[in-house]
Amino acid sequence: MDFLKNKLLTIVLVLCLAFTIFVGITANKKDNTGIIQGAITSTITPVQKYIYIAGQRINNMVYYISSITSLRKENLRLNLEIQSLNKKLIEYERYKRENEELMSLLNLKNTHQNTKFTSANVIGKVGENWFDIIIIDVGEDDGIKKGQYVLASQGLVGQVIEVNKNTSKVLTILDEKSNIPGKVSSTGEDGMVVGEGNSLKEKMCKIDYLPLETKAKPGDLIVTSNIINNEDILIPSDIQIGTIIKIEEESNLMNTAYIKPSVDFSKLQKVMVVIK
Amino acid sequence: MKKYTYIIFISLLIIALQQALISQINFFGAAVDIVFVFIISFALLRNEIESVFFALFCGVIRDCFFPFLFGINSIVYVVSAYILSQVQKRIFKDSLIIPAFFTFIFTILKIVFYFSYFYIASIKFEFRHHVFQLLILEPLYNSIVSLFLYGFTKNICLKDIMSDEWKF
Numbered sequence: 001m002d003f004l005k006n007k008l009l010t011i012v013l014v015l016c017l018a019f020t021i022f023v024g025i026t027a028n029k030k031d032n033t034g035i036i037q038g039a040i041t042s043t044i045t046p047v048q049k050y051i052y053i054a055g056q057r058i059n060n061m062v063y064y065i066s067s068i069t070s071l072r073k074e075n076l077r078l079n080l081e082i083q084s085l086n087k088k089l090i091e092y093e094r095y096k097r098e099n100e101e102l103m104s105l106l107n108l109k110n111t112h113q114n115t116k117f118t119s120a121n122v123i124g125k126v127g128e129n130w131f132d133i134i135i136i137d138v139g140e141d142d143g144i145k146k147g148q149y150v151l152a153s154q155g156l157v158g159q160v161i162e163v164n165k166n167t168s169k170v171l172t173i174l175d176e177k178s179n180i181p182g183k184v185s186s187t188g189e190d191g192m193v194v195g196e197g198n199s200l201k202e203k204m205c206k207i208d209y210l211p212l213e214t215k216a217k218p219g220d221l222i223v224t225s226n227i228i229n230n231e232d233i234l235i236p237s238d239i240q241i242g243t244i245i246k247i248e249e250e251s252n253l254m255n256t257a258y259i260k261p262s263v264d265f266s267k268l269q270k271v272m273v274v275i276k
Numbered sequence: 277m278k279k280y281t282y283i284i285f286i287s288l289l290i291i292a293l294q295q296a297l298i299s300q301i302n303f304f305g306a307a308v309d310i311v312f313v314f315i316i317s318f319a320l321l322r323n324e325i326e327s328v329f330f331a332l333f334c335g336v337i338r339d340c341f342f343p344f345l346f347g348i349n350s351i352v353y354v355v356s357a358y359i360l361s362q363v364q365k366r367i368f369k370d371s372l373i374i375p376a377f378f379t380f381i382f383t384i385l386k387i388v389f390y391f392s393y394f395y396i397a398s399i400k401f402e403f404r405h406h407v408f409q410l411l412i413l414e415p416l417y418n419s420i421v422s423l424f425l426y427g428f429t430k431n432i433c434l435k436d437i438m439s440d441e442w443k444f
Contacts, residue, residue, distance in 0.1 A: 004325050012328065012358045019347035019354075026346040027397035032339075040340045044292060052296035059300075124295040126341045129306050129410055130390065130401070133343050135295075161343065169343055176401070203305065266300065 031162060038164045045167055049123045049137060056269050063267070115236060117151075117272040118142050123167070132175040132195065132203070134158075136271060139166040147233045149224070149274045155240035155262035156180070156224055157271055170271075173241065173261060174203045182207055182241055183225040184216040184257075190227055193241055196258065203265070205242065210255040220244045222259050234276045282437050283326065287334045290314055295341060306413035311338060312386065313422045315353050316360060316379050317429035320369060322438075324361035331357035348393050356382050375426040376419040383415040 004011070026032050067074075120136040127133040138144055140163050150157045150170045158172035159180060171178045175195040182193040184207075191207040207222055222244065226237040242259040250256040290311055299307050311334050319327035335350030342349060360378060367374065387410045394401060432438070 008324055008328065008358070012354055015332065015354055016351050019351045022347035023345050023351075023393060023397060026344065027399075030344060032342060032344055032346045034346075037340045037346065040337055044288065044337065044341075047288070048292045048296045051292050055297040055300065124341075125299040126295055127343050128299070128309060128390075129302075129406075129414060130394070131343055135341065169341075171343070177399075 033162055033164060041164050042166045045123060045135075045137060048135075049121065052123050053121075053269075056267070059267065115234065116275050118144070118275055119270060119272050120150075122268050122271060126169070131177070132172045132265075133161075134170050134172060134268065135167055136170055136273070137167060138273065139164050139168050141165060143275050144168050144273055145233055145275075147230065149236060149239070151239060151272045151274065152263045152268060152270070154264070155242065157263055157265075157268065160273065172265060173205050174265060178205075180241075181225050181227045182222050183227075184210070184214070184244075185221040185223045185238070187215050187220075189214055189216065190225055191257075193222065193259070202260075204245070205259050205261060207244075207257045207259060208250075208254065210247075210257055212249070212253065212255060214247070214255050214257075216244060216247060216255075216257060218244050218246055222257075232276075234274055236274050278437055279326070280329065282435075283330050284333060286432065287311075287314075287330060287337070291334060291337050303417075304409065304413055306409040306417060308417045308421050309383075309414070310421060310425065312353070312356075312383065313379055313418050313425050314429060315357055316382055317375055317422060317426045318433075319357045319360035320364045320375055320378065320426075321429060321433050322361075323440075324358065327357045327361045328354060344399060345393070345397055348390060351393075352386050352389050356386065372423055372426065375422045379422040380415045380419040383418045384411060387411060387414065 118138055120138040120142075122134050123137050124135045125133065126135060134157075136150070144160060144163050146160055146163055148160045150160060156173060158170045158175075158178060160168050161171045162169040173180060173193060173195060178193070178195055180193045181190065183190045189210055191209045193205055193207050196204045196206050210216060220243065222241040224235070224237055224239045224241060226235045228235060240262050242261040244257045245260050247255055247257045294309065294311050298310050301307060315327070315331045315334060318330050322330075331353040332350060335353035338349040338353075339346045360382070363378075391401065391403060
C-alpha cells in the first residue's frame with residue numbers, strides 16, 4: 001500500500017494518458033463497443049432493469065394521484081375527440097375500400113405487409129445532460145442492427161446507434177444529433193427531424209428544410225418517410241413523430257416547424273424495434 | 277480486501293440507481309449526477325488510494341454505458357478524486373458548506389472538461405444552447421444533493437468494515 005501511496009500521482013497521470021488514447025480510438029470509430037465493454041454492460045443490466053421498473057411504478061403512482069383533479073376535464077375533451085374521430089373513421093373506411101379497388105385495378109402490390117417487430121424493455125437513460133439516449137434490453141443476439149428504428153405505441157422513439165450482445169443504445173428524436181427523414185403528412189413535404197437543443201420547459205424536436213411556400217400549419221402531423229434506402233435495414237414510412245406547434249422562417253431559404261413529440265419520454269417502458 | 281469489495285458493491289448500486297432512476301428526473305432540462313457527488317464526498321472523507329480506486333471503478337463502468345466515446349468519465353472522476361484527496365488533508369471538513377462548495381466548483385470543471393473532449397472528438401455541440409442548463413443548473417442541483425449525500429457517505433464510512441487497521 002505504501003508503494004501505491006508514493007506513486008499515486010504517476011498512476012493517475014498514466015491512467016489519464018491511457019484513457020485519452022481510448023477516447024481517441026473510440027472517437028475515430030464513432031462507436032463505443034468492444035469485448036470488455038460488452039461484458040461489463042451485460043453484468044450491470046439485470047440489476048438496472050429491476051430498479052428501472054420499480055422507478056416507473058412509483059412514477060405511475062404519483063402521476064395517478066396528481067391526475068385525479070383533471071380527470072373530469074380530460075374525460076369531456078376525450079368524448080368530443082371520439083365523436084370527431086368516429087366521423088373520420090367512416091370517411092377512412094370509404095377511402096380504404098376505394099383504394100383497394102383501385103389498387104386491384106392497377107395490379108399494384110401492397111407495400112405495408114411484412115414488417116417484423118421485436119419488443120424490448122427500456123432499462124435506463126445514459127449520456128448525462130449531453131445526450132438523450134436510452135438503453136434497451138435487446139441486442140445482437142435478437143437481430144438488432146445499427147440504424148434500425150425504435151417505436152413506442154404512440155409513435156417514433158428514435159434510432160439504434162450502438163449494439164452490444166444483449167443491450168443496445170437508442171438515440172431518441174429529442175437529441176440534437178438525431179437526423180431522421182420525415183414529412184408533413186397533409187402536404188407531403190419532406191424535411192429532416194432533429195432534436196431541439198435549448199428548451200427549458202419541455203423537450204421538443206423540429207423539422208428543418210421545409211420549403212418557404214409550405215402549406216403546413218400548426219396541428220399537422222409529422223410522420224417518417226422512407227426517402228433514404230438502406231440494404232441492411234428496413235426504414236418504415238408513415239410512423240407518427242408528432243404534431244406541429246409553430247412554424248418559423250429560418251434564413252431566407254427554408255422554414256422550420258417545431259414539433260411536439262407524440263411519445264411521452266418520461267413514461268417510456270416498452271418499445272418495439274423494426275427489423276426486416 | 278473486504279473494504280474494497282464493499283466499495284465495489286456500493287459503487288455498482290449507485291451507478292444502477294443513477295442510470296435507471298435519477299437521470300429520468302430532470303427539472304428545466306438538467307439532471308443530477310449522484311455518482312459524481314458520491315465520488316467527491318468519498319474523496320473528502322477517505323484516503324487517496326481508496327478514493328482514486330472508487331473513482332476509477334465508477335468511471336470505467338459509466339464509460340461502458342456512455343455513447344460514442346470511452347474514457348471521458350474515468351479521466352474526469354479520477355482527476356477530481358485525486359485533487360480533492362490532496363486538498364482534504366489541509367482543510368477543516370466538519371462544515372456542510374465544504375462538500376457543497378467543492379461539488380459546485382468541480383461540476384463546472386467537469387463540464388468544461390467534457391466539452392473540450394467532445395470538441396476534440398469532433399462531436400459538435402452548440403455550447404450557448406447548453407450554458408444555462410449545464411453551467412448553472414447542474415452545479416446547483418449537485419451541490420444541493422451533496423448536502424444530503426455527504427451525511428450518508430459519512431455513515432457508510434463509519435461502518436466497521438471500512439475502518440483502517442493500525443500498524444505498529
